[in-house]
Each structure stands twice: as structure tokens, then as C-alpha cells.
Amino acid sequence: xxxxxxxxxxxxSDLSAGALSEDARRALAGGAAPRRFGAWYxxxxxxxxxxxxxxxxxxxxxxxxxxxxFALGIGLASLVPQGxxxxxxxxxxxxxxxxxxxxxxxxxxxxxxMLAGFKWNPVFFGMNASPVTxxxxxxxxxxxxxxxxxxxxxxxxxxxxLFGAVPLATGxxxxxxxxxxxxxxxxxxxxxxxxxxxxxxxxxMLMRFGVTPMFxxxxxxxxxxxxxxxxQWIGWISPLWHGSELGRVxxxxxxxxxxxTAVHVVYLAVLIVVGLRLVAxxxxxxxxx
Amino acid sequence: xPEPVITARQxxxxxxxxxxxxxxxxxxxxxxxxxxxxxxxxxxxxxxxxVGAVSTRTGGELRILGLDPDKHGPDIxxxxxxxxxxDNLDQELRVRDNLLVYGRYFGLPRGVIAERADALLEFAQLxxxxxxxxxxxxxxxxxxxxxxxxxxxxxRILLLDEPTTGLDPQARHILWDRLFRLKEQGTTLVLTxxxxxxxxxxxxxxxxxxxxxxxAEGSPAALIREYSSREVLEVRFGSDKNAEAAERLxxxxxRLEVLPDRILVYSENGEAExxxxxxxxxxxxxSLVRRSSLEDVFLRLTGRSLIE
Numbered sequence: 001x002x003x004x005x006x007x008x009x010x011x012x013s014d015l016s017a018g019a020l021s022e023d024a025r026r027a028l029a030g031g032a033a034p035r036r037f038g039a040w041y042x043x044x045x046x047x048x049x050x051x052x053x054x055x056x057x058x059x060x061x062x063x064x065x066x067x068x069x070f071a072l073g074i075g076l077a078s079l080v081p082q083g084x085x086x087x088x089x090x091x092x093x094x095x096x097x098x099x100x101x102x103x104x105x106x107x108x109x110x111x112x113x114m115l116a117g118f119k120w121n122p123v124f125f126g127m128n129a130s131p132v133t134x135x136x137x138x139x140x141x142x143x144x145x146x147x148x149x150x151x152x153x154x155x156x157x158x159x160x161x162l163f164g165a166v167p168l169a170t171g172x173x174x175x176x177x178x179x180x181x182x183x184x185x186x187x188x189x190x191x192x193x194x195x196x197x198x199x200x201x202x203x204x205m206l207m208r209f210g211v212t213p214m215f216x217x218x219x220x221x222x223x224x225x226x227x228x229x230x231x232q233w234i235g236w237i238s239p240l241w242h243g244s245e246l247g248r249v250x251x252x253x254x255x256x257x258x259x260x261t262a263v264h265v266v267y268l269a270v271l272i273v274v275g276l277r278l279v280a281x282x283x284x285x286x287x288x289x
Numbered sequence: 290x291p292e293p294v295i296t297a298r299q300x301x302x303x304x305x306x307x308x309x310x311x312x313x314x315x316x317x318x319x320x321x322x323x324x325x326x327x328x329x330x331x332x333x334x335x336x337x338x339x340v341g342a343v344s345t346r347t348g349g350e351l352r353i354l355g356l357d358p359d360k361h362g363p364d365i366x367x368x369x370x371x372x373x374x375x376d377n378l379d380q381e382l383r384v385r386d387n388l389l390v391y392g393r394y395f396g397l398p399r400g401v402i403a404e405r406a407d408a409l410l411e412f413a414q415l416x417x418x419x420x421x422x423x424x425x426x427x428x429x430x431x432x433x434x435x436x437x438x439x440x441x442x443x444x445r446i447l448l449l450d451e452p453t454t455g456l457d458p459q460a461r462h463i464l465w466d467r468l469f470r471l472k473e474q475g476t477t478l479v480l481t482x483x484x485x486x487x488x489x490x491x492x493x494x495x496x497x498x499x500x501x502x503x504x505a506e507g508s509p510a511a512l513i514r515e516y517s518s519r520e521v522l523e524v525r526f527g528s529d530k531n532a533e534a535a536e537r538l539x540x541x542x543x544r545l546e547v548l549p550d551r552i553l554v555y556s557e558n559g560e561a562e563x564x565x566x567x568x569x570x571x572x573x574x575x576s577l578v579r580r581s582s583l584e585d586v587f588l589r590l591t592g593r594s595l596i597e
Binding site for chain 1: 292294304319338341343344345354355356361362363364365366367368369371373375377378379380381382386390391393394395396438439442445
């Protein structure tokens with residue numbers, strides 16, 4: 001029973017080269033690459049799976065900004081001829097629409113696809129039977145979502161340029177800002193979705209009473225200050241408000257105190273880190289039953 | 290005996306108050322085909338998930354390929370092939386793509402994966418379905434694809450959890466044939482089943498599990514020798530007369546097992562026992578002499594039937 005003696009099973013002693021069997025050595029070699037690159041393998045898999053709906057994703061990525069920029073930036077804008085602050089309504093609303101598009105895609109990708117991977121198309125269990133760990137699986141999925149966000153946001157931004165909605169060169173920074181906003185929301189939603197055991201319509205509820213009101217109360221279509229003070233707190237906790245305001249700063253030099261800009265950056269960063277951690281723990285716990 | 294590839298001592302898994310696996314001991318030798326036989330809920334799948342280095346044990350010791358799964362999960366899993374009870378192929382990908390993405394999880398180069406994928410599709414008799422959607426495959430084909438996927442890393446140990454549950458007889462036989470070939474090639478197989486014919490076909494050695502504990506261990510033939518007789522005579526007298534007839538049958542055969550619908554007479558010679566029964570003036574409605582199976586072993590050990 002020496003091989004099973006707990007005192008002899010400490011990591012350093014059972015890894016001393018001489019004591020290892022051929023099998024064990026082969027296992028350690030086999031685990032090396034997946035330990036380093038597991039998350040990227042998962043991302044590769046997910047991006048390959050996204051090809052299944054590539055066409056519709058491209059159509060919506062191009063159609064969405066066209067429709068919204070026409071309707072709001074040109075249509076609704078005619079009712080606001082004086083613009084907002086220093087700029088036209090189109091320039092005001094565009095960075096917020098960009099962030100909104102990112103949040104929509106992130107919510108799409110982190111609700112049902114996350115739950116499905118455990119329930120209806122339980123691929124996460126399949127992945128976990130390979131050397132890849134729960135944390136790597138969750139990270140890989142978030143990487144794939146980031147890729148999709150980046151593509152969507154870049155196309156959206158290109159359409160914004162066509163509309164002449166981005167006055168400053170720093171406006172290109174609105175792309176990473178929008179992606180970060182999407183990830184901040186997506187991580188939190190994903191952490192929730194991957195904890196759902198029985199689907200009783202929690203996700204549609206979350207969309208209707210969480211995500212949609214966020215669009216309405218995050219200073220997207222009008223400045224947050226125009227809301228009554230007792231509603232403004234929704235904006236302050238909303239990642240979308242922070243993302244939209246930050247987008248305005250880089251896109252047209254929206255004038256806000258520097259400390260507030262810093263708050264936007266820090267708030268989004270913290271939410272992303274917390275969200276990713278929560279998703280990773282949810283995955284690990286669920287896979288390790 | 291060569292160094293075992295799996296060693297479990299007092300292996301346990303507790304979920305809150307519920308003990309799924311209650312201190313089991315076993316070894317699996319390289320190249321061996323080892324089975325866990327037991328009814329649903331016996332703890333077989335939990336044991337498999339611990340051996341698969343995904344579920345953490347709550348007690349006892351476990352070594353797979355000489356390594357502790359608590360510390361070396363990814364390393365161990367790089368040498369395993371896993372066929373879970375429920376297929377978890379990616380339904381969003383096509384048949385061959387399922388193999389291609391899975392091979393990447395082991396860090397294999399794309400060229401190697403592509404070559405193996407084609408060979409495995411041949412092996413799984415799915416070469417002509419390479420571009421099909423997973424959803425369009427039959428249950429048997431999905432199982433074969435899952436097995437092909439489990440072999441993409443040329444595993445040292447193949448774990449199969451209820452490999453043929455839910456398949457029709459023809460699909461089962463195709464699958465058994467494929468597994469038998471793997472066994473011939475020297476792959477270590479560990480499988481769970483609640484079908485005794487499957488255990489008899491595929492396992493060199495097995496443990497009978499019930500309520501998280503091992504009830505008996507041995508080769509199918511040895512278990513039958515030890516816990517049952519060579520033959521079994523099954524007689525039916527009609528459900529209301531079984532009990533009454535059973536009383537008059539005392540002393541016939543080595544042992545009697547009275548089931549609701551029939552009486553099992555364990556004996557070395559079933560025909561001779563049937564003759565004695567008719568000499569007693571009893572006339573069974575039906576009678577059947579068969580060889581003992583693992584089902585009889587299980588009945589003897591637990592007093593219950595495997596399939597309930």
C-alpha cells in the first residue's frame with residue numbers, strides 16, 4: 001500500500017522523476033499543452049460553432065446600425081435640432097448605441113448558449129472530460145464572445161463613420177469601450193445563466209426586467225440628468241451608462257470631470273473581473289459534481 | 290501482476306447526507322476489461338466520474354496511471370477516453386468537425402487530428418456520414434461517434450458509462466463488436482452496465498455494486514460458479530399458486546428463489562429437477578431450463594433484480 005500512503009503522495013515526492021511510471025510520465029507530458037492553451041482550444045471550438053449562424057450574424061451586424069442610426073440619429077434627431085450640449089443628436093446618441101449593440105450581443109451569447117452547454121447541448125461536460133478545466137472552458141467561451149463583440153462593434157463603428165457620427169480621431173477608442181461594456185454585462189449574465197438548473201423562464205425575465213430597462217435608464221437616448229433624481233441611480237450602477245459616457249468622451253470630447261472618466265474605466269474593469277471570476281466558479285462547481 | 294492503471298482504496302463520494310459511493314476498493318490492470326455491474330443508482334456513474342478525474346472524491350484514495358486526480362486531473366484526462374451515459378456531442382457541429390475540435394483539447398496538431406478523425410470514422414462505420422449533422426444520426430450512430438471521439442487521443446484507458454443503454458439489439462451488437470476490437474488491441478476498458486449479457490460479453494473481471502458498495506468481485510464465470518449453480522430451472526404455476534407450490538418444492542435443487550411470477554430452482558441439472566417436480570404430482574404451466582447468469586448472481590447477493 002505504499003503507493004497509496006497519503007504521506008507519500010505529496011506533489012514533489014510523487015513527481016520525482018525516478019519514481020514515476022511510464023504511464024504517469026506520459027500523462028504529465030500529455031497534460032502540458034492543454035494546461036497552457038486549454039482556453040484557446042475552447043474559443044476555437046466556439047468560434048467554429050458560431051459559423052453556423054455566421055450569415056445572420058453578419059446581416060444583423062450591418063443592418064442593426066443602419067436602422068438605429070437612421071431612426072434615431074436622423075429621424076428622432078429632427079425633433080432635437082438644437083442637439084445635446086455642444087453636439088448634434090446623432091453624435092450624442094451614436095457612442096451609446098454602439099455600447100448598446102455590444103450589450104445586446106453579449107446578452108445573446110451569455111444567456112441560452114451558456115445554459116444550453118450544460119443542459120440541452122451539454123458540450124461543456126464533453127470538454128471537461130478532456131484535459132481542459134472548468135475555468136478554461138469558461139474563459140474560452142468568454143474569449144469567443146469577445147471576438148464576436150469585436151467584430152460586431154467594428155462593423156457598427158464603420159457605419160457610424162459613414163454617417164459622420166464620430167468627430168474625433170480618438171473615437172476609435174469607442175470600439176474597446178463598447179466591447180468592455182458588453183463583457184461587463186455578459187460576465188454577470190453568464191454567471192447567472194450557468195447556475196440555472198431548471199429553466200423556468202428566468203432568462204426572458206432577466207431580459208425584460210433587467211437588460212431592457214437598462215437600455216432605457218442608462219442615458220442612452222437622453223442625458224441621465226434629465227431623469228428625476230430618484231431614477232438616476234439606475235444609470236450609476238448600469239455598466240451601459242458608464243460605457244456610453246466613456247464612449248462620448250472619446251468620440252466627441254464630452255466634457256465631464258476627469259475623476260468621473262476614471263470611475264467609468266475602473267467600474268467596467270471591476271465588473272469584468274468579477275463577472276469572469278463568477279462564471280469560472282459557476283462552471284467549475286457545476287462540472288465537478 | 291503488472292502495475293495497475295487504476296487503484297481505488299475506500300473510495301467514497303458523499304453529496305450532503307447522501308452517500309453515493311461508500312468505500313470501495315478495486316484495481317484495474319493494464320489491458321484489462323473491467324466492469325461495474327449494478328442497478329440504477331448503485332453509484333456506478335459517480336465512480337466513473339471520479340475515475341474520469343472530473344468529480345472530486347470525498348474520501349479514500351484513488352490513483353489513475355499512478356497519479357492523484359486531485360492534483361493531476363488534466364494530466365490524467367489527457368490519457369483517458371470517456372463515453373458518458375448521455376451523449377454530449379456538439380449538435381451545432383457536423384460529424385467530422387466534432388472529432389476535429391475534440392482532438393484540439395488534447396493539444397494535438399491539426400494534421401494528426403485530421404488523419405485520426407478519418408481512421409476513426411472508418412472504425413465507427415460513419416465514414417459516409419462525415420458531413421452529416423449530429424442531430425440526423427440514429428442513437429447507435431451517435432454512440433459510435435462518441436466512442437470515436439473518445440479515441441481521438443489514443444487513450445490508455447477507455448471509460449464507458451452504460452454504453453448500450455437505449456440502443457436496439459442490432460446497434461448493441463455492432464457496438465460490442467467495436468469494443469471487442471479495442472480490447473483485442475490492448476486498450477484498457479472500464480465500463481458500467483446493468484445488462485448482465487453485456488458484462489458477460491465484454492468484461493474479463495467485474496465488481497457487483499449495490500448501494501455504493503461492492504458486493505462481489507471476479508470474472509463472470511467465477512461469480513456464477515461462486516454465487517449460483519450451473520443451471521436454473523424456471524417454473525411458473527400461475528401467480529396465485531406460486532407460493533403454495535414453492536412450499537412443496539422445498540428440498541428440490543440447491544436453492545429456491547420465489548419471485549412473484551415464477552420460481553427459480555438452482556441446480557447442477559435442471560432437467561432432473563423438473564422430473565422430480567412432476568413426480569411430486571406438480572404440473573407447472575411453463576418450465577424452462579437455462580444456464581445461470583449474472584442476473585442470478587445479483588439476485589442472490591441483493592435479493593433484488595438488476596432491472597427494476
